[in-house]
Amino acid sequence: MCNLVSIAVRVGAPRIVRTRGIPYPAGDPSLPADQERELRRTLLEGALQALCTPVRSPTVFEAAAVA
Numbered sequence: 508m509c510n511l512v513s514i515a516v517r518v519g520a521p522r523i524v525r526t527r528g529i530p531y532p533a534g535d536p537s538l539p540a541d542q543e544r545e546l547r548r549t550l551l552e553g554a555l556q557a558l559c560t561p562v563r564s565p566t567v568f569e570a571a572a573v574a
Contacts, residue, residue: 508533508554516565522557524568526550 508517508524511534515523526532533538533550534543554569 508550512567516567520565521562522560522566522568524554524557524570526549526570 508526509520510529510571512525527535527546534547536543539548547570550570553568557566557568560568
């Protein structure tokens with residue numbers, strides 16, 4: 508899970524899950540608590556899905572709530 512995807516690709520990380528931003532990569536304190544919890548759950552589920560996916564080269568995965 509990272510927010511600087513271009514660097515992760517350059518260094519050859521096999522699975523990259525795009526996160527929100529630099530100050531709060533896996534959350535957003537401006538959201539109400541229930542919405543932030545859902546955002547974190549979505550990111551974690553995306554990371555787990557990425558771990559279960561076979562890859563041959565750096566692959567970027569998008570978590571649905573990060574858009």
